[in-house]
Amino acid sequence: MFTGIVEELGTVAEVVDQGDAIRLTVAADTVLEGTGLGDSISVNGCCLTVSELGEGRWTADLMQETLDKTSLRGVAPGDRVNLERAVTVDKRLGGHIVQGHVDGVGEVLSRTPSEHWDVVEISLPGDLDRYLVDKGSITVDGVSLTVVEAREDSFTVSLIPETLARTTLGSRRVGDLxxxxxxVIAKHVEKLLGAYAPAPAGAHPHPHSHHPHSHDEEE
Known part of the structure; x- marks a missing residue:
């Protein structure tokens, strides 16, 4: 689990193509402190497992599933990436609960800079709009953000100077993925409430369900 508070901007050092997977090596400092083989590090919001550790760098293996469903499929040496170690029990939850499981890839639609912040509009893939509400939480490239306006197929966020300076969102441009x-709380609520949703018209009752005062019981 993560918090969506980026600890460090790392740099992609090497990408080795293995056909249906890649080996990704990232140069970093902060996230290597206390990190061992098998630990989890979020890279642009994608939870990866450390498979190798070196001096000032670490390596992870990305399977085809990850490449198909995240923006890491286009990662290249020299790219900057947002990094965060998995949260520990004694760490403040400064953002919100982030799993590091990417739900989809959005596109930066617009950027409106102002004196103190940037307003950024990002497209919403699929049906993710049902999980977003104004002032709710969303993770963008591993960064915990507050939704300014939730729309049907997009949403807006305001990026403060700290976010602009310390994460990749400061350099994302229109068209970037x-x-x-x-x-995740919205997802759980949806599933729990689904059990109480009215059955569709014409649906048959459960085969083992019956009225508590049926004729059989009376006999």
Whole structure:
């Protein structure tokens, strides 16, 4: 689990194509402190497992599933990436609960700079709009952000100077792709409430269900 508070901007050092997978090596400092083989590090919001550790760098293996469903499929040496170690029990939850499981890839649609912040509009793939509400949480490239306006097929966020300076969102431009993760609490609420949703018209009752005062019981 992560918090969506980026600890460090790392740099992609090497990408080795293995056909249906890649080996990704990232140069970093902060996220290597206390990190061992098998630990998890979020890279642009995608939870990866450390498979190798070196001096000032670490390596992870990305399977085809990850390449198909995240923006990491286009990663190249020299790219900057947002990094965060998995949260520990004694760490403040400064953002929100982030799993590092990307729900979809959005596109930066517009950027409106102002004196103190940038307003950025990002497209929403599929049906993720049902998880977003104004002032709710969304993870963009591993960064915990507050939704300014939730729309049917896009949403807006305001990026403060700290976010602009310390994450890749400061350099994302119109047309760039970003990894999105919806709030996991919204997903759980949806599933729980689904059990109480009215059955569709014409649906048959469960084969083992019956009225508590049926004729059989009365006998």
């Amino acid at each position: 970003v990894n999105l993760e919806a709030d």
